[in-house]
Amino acid sequence: xxxxxxxxxxxxxxxxxxxxxxxxxxxxxxxxxxxxxxxxxxxxxxxxxxxxxxxxxxxxxxxxxxxxxxxxxxxxxxxxxxxxxxxxxxxxxxxxxxxxxxxxxxxxxxxxxxxxxxxxxxxxxxxxxxxxxxxxxxxxxxxxxxxxxxxxxxxxxxxxxxxxxxxxxxxxxxxxxxxxxxxxxxxxxxxxxxxxxxxxxxxxxxxxxxxxxxxxxxxxxxxxxxxxxxxxxxxxxxxxxxxxxxxxxxxxxxxxxxxxxxxxxxxxxxxxxxxxxxxxxxxxxxxxxxxxxxxxxxxxxxxxxxxxxxxxxxxxxxxxxxxxxxxxxxxxxxxxxxxxxxxxxxxxxxxxxxxxxxxxxxxxxxxxxxxxxxxxxxx
Ligand SMILES: *Cc1c(COP(=O)(O)O)cnc(C)c1O
Numbered sequence: 595x596x597x598x599x600x601x602x603x604x605x606x607x608x609x610x611x612x613x614x615x616x617x618x619x620x621x622x623x624x625x626x627x628x629x630x631x632x633x634x635x636x637x638x639x640x641x642x643x644x645x646x647x648x649x650x651x652x653x654x655x656x657x658x659x660x661x662x663x664x665x666x667x668x669x670x671x672x673x674x675x676x677x678x679x680x681x682x683x684x685x686x687x688x689x690x691x692x693x694x695x696x697x698x699x700x701x702x703x704x705x706x707x708x709x710x711x712x713x714x715x716x717x718x719x720x721x722x723x724x725x726x727x728x729x730x731x732x733x734x735x736x737x738x739x740x741x742x743x744x745x746x747x748x749x750x751x752x753x754x755x756x757x758x759x760x761x762x763x764x765x766x767x768x769x770x771x772x773x774x775x776x777x778x779x780x781x782x783x784x785x786x787x788x789x790x791x792x793x794x795x796x797x798x799x800x801x802x803x804x805x806x807x808x809x810x811x812x813x814x815x816x817x818x819x820x821x822x823x824x825x826x827x828x829x830x831x832x833x834x835x836x837x838x839x840x841x842x843x844x845x846x847x848x849x850x851x852x853x854x855x856x857x858x859x860x861x862x863x864x865x866x867x868x869x870x871x872x873x874x875x876x877x878x879x880x881x882x883x884x885x886x887x888x889x890x891x892x893x894x895x896x897x898x899x900x901x902x903x904x905x906x907x908x909x910x911x912x913x914x915x916x917x918x919x920x921x922x923x924x925x926x927x928x929x930x931x932x933x934x935x936x937x938x939x940x941x942x943x944x945x946x947x948x949x950x951x952x953x954x955x956x957x958x959x960x961x962x963x964x965x966x967x968x969x970x971x972x973x
Contacts, residue, residue: 604906605956608787608949617847621793624839634835636815643838644798646845647782650765653775653800655807658833659814662761662783665797666694668831669757669779670729672799672809675700679728684714685916685928686936687733690783691759692917700728704918704926706933710875712736712889712943716744718935723748729755734763734773736912737789737855737884738877742768742776749778757781761797762886764790765852769880774800779810784833784841789855789886790848792837854950855885858957862888862946865961870969871898871944887912888948894969895942905963910945 612618628639640658648656659665675681677699683691685704695702703722705714714732723730730749732740742758749756760766760774761783767773774780782788784796799810809826812819817828859874866873871890877883889912892898899909916936918928931937946960 602906602955602959605908605947605952605960607908607910607945607947609951610786610791611793611844613951617843620843621840624843625793625836628836628839636832637835639835639838639842640833643833643842643845646842647798648800650845650848651772651774651780651800653772653780654802654804656798656800657807657810657814658838659797659799659810660831660833661795662759662781662785662788662797663690663694663697664814664831665761665781665783665799666690666731666757666759667697668810668813669781669799669806670694670698670700671813672779672806673729673755673757675728678726680722680724680726681728682714682719682722682730683917684731684733684735684936685918685933686712686913686939687735687759687917688761688913689917689920689922690761691731691733692923695731701726702917702923702926703727704916704923704928704933706935707735707939709935709938711738712935712939713738713740714745715741716748719745720748723752723754727752727754729757729778731757731759732777733759733761734766736874736889737763737766737886738874739763739766739768739773739881739883741881742773746776755779761785761788763884764788765848766882766884768882775802778803779806784837789852789884790841790844793840794834794837796833796837796841798833851950852884855948856883858948858950858952859883859885859888861954861957862961865957866890866964869961869964870894870967871964885948887945889943889945890964891939891942892944892967892969893942895944897969898944898964898967901967902960902963905959905966907960907963908947911943912945914940916940
C-alpha cells in the first residue's frame with residue numbers, strides 16, 4: 595500500500611463547470627433565459643454566438659453545428675467530397691477525424707506523425723497525396739498547433755483543400771493567427787471536456803470563403819435558407835440555442851482558461867524534471883499550445899498509471915489504439931508497423947490531469963506521485 599494514498603482527495607482527470615459556483619450560476623441563468631423564451635432552435639443566441647466565435651477566431655464567418663464530428667462532415671460535404679475521393683488524416687487522433695471522411699463516403703488515408711510533437715507534418719502527409727486526394731485534415735492534437743505553412747503549401751501545390759481539425763485547440767495561435775481560420779475551413783467541437791465546452795454536444799465550422807459558409811449553413815438545416823425552401827439535401831445538425839447561450843458565457847473566460855492551462859503546463863514541466871517520464875516538448879517559435887491535454891511518455895506506461903492510481907491520481911490515454919488499428923478501420927488494411935511513430939505513441943503516452951481548476955497543491959501532488967515511480971522497481 596502506498597504511503598501517498600492518504601495525502602488528500604483523489605485528483606480527477608478533469609473537473610467541470612460545477613467546480614466554479616459563480617460560473618455555474620451564470621450558466622444556469624443563461625439556460626433559463628433561453629428556456630423562458632422557448633427559443634431552442636437557431637435564433638438570436640446562435641446568431642450572436644456565431645458572430646462572437648467568428649470574431650474570436652479572426653474568421654469571416656462561423657456556423658454553429660451539433661458536434662465536432664458534424665462540423666467535419668459538413669465541411670467535407672461543402673467541399674463536395676464523396677465516394678471515390680481520398681482525404682489524408684492523422685492515424686494519431688480521436689477517431690472522429692477519420693469517421694467524418696467515411697461518413698461522406700470518401701476514404702481516409704492515414705498519415706504517421708512526428709514522434710516529438712505527435713502531429714502530422716508535410717513530410718508525413720506528402721507520400722499519401724495522389725490523384726484521388728481531395729483534402730488534408732491536420733489535427734492540432736492536444737492543443738499544440740500543427741506546422742501549418744508547409745501543409746498549406748502542399749495543399750495549394752496539389753490543388754486540394756486543407757480542413758483544420760481544431761477540436762482540441764480553441765484559441766491557439768499559429769504565427770499570431772488563431773487556428774481554424776488558416777485552412778480552407780476549420781472545425782471545432784464544443785464537447786463538454788474541450789477547452790471551450792458546452793453542456794452537451796456542439797460544434798462550429800469557421801471559414802473566410804462565403805460560398806463554403808453558405809453551403810455549410812444550408813447543409814446543417816435541411817438545405818433551408820427560407821423555411822420549407824429546400825435548396826439542397828441537408829440534415830439536422832444545428833447548434834442548440836441553449837448550448838450557444840452556455841458557450842457565449844464561457845467564451846468570455848476562454849483566454850483566461852487557456853492561460854491557466856499554459857501555466858499549469860509550465861509548472862508540470864519544471865516539477866517533472868528528473869522523473870522517469872518524457873514531458874511534452876514546449877511549443878517552438880511561432881507555435882502555441884493550449885494544453886487540451888498534458889501528455890507525458892513513459893516506456894513502462896502501464897506500471898506508471900497503476901502507480902499514479904495508487905496515489906489517487908487519475909490518468910487517461912489519448913488514444914490507446916491508433917485509428918488504423920481499431921476494429922472500425924480493420925478494412926483499411928494498413929499493416930501493423932507501417933506507421934511506427936503513431937504506434938509507439940499509443941504504447942507509451944499517458945495524459946495527466948489537466949483543467950483550469952487544477953490547484954497548485956494538486957499539481958505538486960501529481961508531480962510527487964510521478965517522481966515516486968521507479969521504472970526498475972515496476973512501481
Ligand atoms: C472531440 C474531437 C472531435 C469530435 O468532436 P465531437 O464533438 O465529439 O463530435 C474531432 N476531432 C478531434 C481531434 C476531437 O478531439
